[in-house]
Amino acid sequence: MSTRSLESLPAAALEGQRALVRVDFNVPLKNGTVTDDTRIRAAVPTIRYLRERGARVVLLSHLGRPKGGPDPKYSLRQILRDVERVLGITLEFIEDLDAGVAVTRRLPRGGIALVENTRFWPGEETNDPALARQFAALGDFYVNDAFGSAHRAHASTEGVAHLLKPAVAGFLMERELRYLGAALEQPRRPFVAVLGGAKISGKIEVIEALLPKCDAILIGGAMACTFFASLGLEVGASLVERDRTALAKALLTKGGMKLVLPRGATVAPSLERAAERRQVMSDAIPADMAVFDIDQATADDFRARIIGAKTVIWNGPMGVFETPPFDAGTRAVANALVEATAKGATTVVGGGDSAAAVAGLEDKLTHVSTGGGASLEFLEGKPLPGVTALDQV
Numbered sequence: 001m002s003t004r005s006l007e008s009l010p011a012a013a014l015e016g017q018r019a020l021v022r023v024d025f026n027v028p029l030k031n032g033t034v035t036d037d038t039r040i041r042a043a044v045p046t047i048r049y050l051r052e053r054g055a056r057v058v059l060l061s062h063l064g065r066p067k068g069g070p071d072p073k074y075s076l077r078q079i080l081r082d083v084e085r086v087l088g089i090t091l092e093f094i095e096d097l098d099a100g101v102a103v104t105r106r107l108p109r110g111g112i113a114l115v116e117n118t119r120f121w122p123g124e125e126t127n128d129p130a131l132a133r134q135f136a137a138l139g140d141f142y143v144n145d146a147f148g149s150a151h152r153a154h155a156s157t158e159g160v161a162h163l164l165k166p167a168v169a170g171f172l173m174e175r176e177l178r179y180l181g182a183a184l185e186q187p188r189r190p191f192v193a194v195l196g197g198a199k200i201s202g203k204i205e206v207i208e209a210l211l212p213k214c215d216a217i218l219i220g221g222a223m224a225c226t227f228f229a230s231l232g233l234e235v236g237a238s239l240v241e242r243d244r245t246a247l248a249k250a251l252l253t254k255g256g257m258k259l260v261l262p263r264g265a266t267v268a269p270s271l272e273r274a275a276e277r278r279q280v281m282s283d284a285i286p287a288d289m290a291v292f293d294i295d296q297a298t299a300d301d302f303r304a305r306i307i308g309a310k311t312v313i314w315n316g317p318m319g320v321f322e323t324p325p326f327d328a329g330t331r332a333v334a335n336a337l338v339e340a341t342a343k344g345a346t347t348v349v350g351g352g353d354s355a356a357a358v359a360g361l362e363d364k365l366t367h368v369s370t371g372g373g374a375s376l377e378f379l380e381g382k383p384l385p386g387v388t389a390l391d392q393v
């Protein structure tokens, strides 16, 4: 079974029909101005495909986390001009869902309407069927291109997909499912996962789901310190989740040789005192210092394992990459993924901070997932409600 794609719809299903498209226009704003339009540009292939085939396009998206109803701070009106600029066409704007039905019917072929922030309606996050019906009335078929929201069963992502058929995956969504899905389901081996980031707590399920599938899981980031602590090692002032050490120990037992901990670390008294940083073995972390990165020996070890792999999944930076020089380990891993890709490996990066860490390298990697939370849940092996509600063929 796979999720039905937009491309599978025959021409007659598009021509003159109203496509209700869930996009992810949850863009960063500063004083009402879009500071990064990547997410808007990412939706262009799906929107263009629909317009070129004579469909009328109605766009749905959330923006931020408005609490309890309409709030100008979160209005999609603020991004209307940017969407128009990116798409090169003037848009209709729909604030009132009932009145909006007539607006969608009046759209010319290739015309586009943008609906106000889906979270302005209280039924969105509770997946209220009445709201889903109102959304469904705005289109003749449904396209979900918002992978980053697919792990949430909301009215605009899940409820509406049951009511408006066909319900298919847009190009962005399809790409995410293809690369993440293929990496997990039919990985070419060796299959290596690299996991890092701040906390082990958010990644336990990922480790558990990947252990039986992977040939090795390389651990970095502060997460490694919780594993060190579980082995009784000194971790100094490092970020450690003391309440997770028993769990970390159980994972080490379960993972055996597959779980690869860093041989050493780059430590410093504080982030500010980077000049006093040192590289130490993992069993020699000074009590008055904290781990802020993997050390060079570990970076070399991880690189060798990564470039020897045929499939690599990476989530979570190896250190405090936002604060150089503690970005060295993360950079080394990013470069190793680029090397592996050039040698023919499939490389997939997921997670918000991880995606930021590989900014500029996207073209040299197989796939950088745009869906932070959604890609993690996918890696955990959980079904994504916004995906399972789409037609399966």
Ligand code: ADP
Pocket: 196, 197, 198, 199, 220, 221, 222, 223, 239, 291, 292, 293, 315, 316, 317, 318, 319, 320, 321, 322, 350, 351, 352, 353, 354, 355, 372
């Ligand atoms: P992602 O968003 O890719 O899923 P996470 O949110 O799990 O990644 O982790 C990213 C954060 O982890 C970054 O802010 C980074 O600074 C932090 N981090 C990584 N290593 C360390 C460390 N040794 N000490 C403190 N924070 C760390």
Ligand code: MG
Pocket: 351, 352, 353
């Ligand atoms: Mg993060």
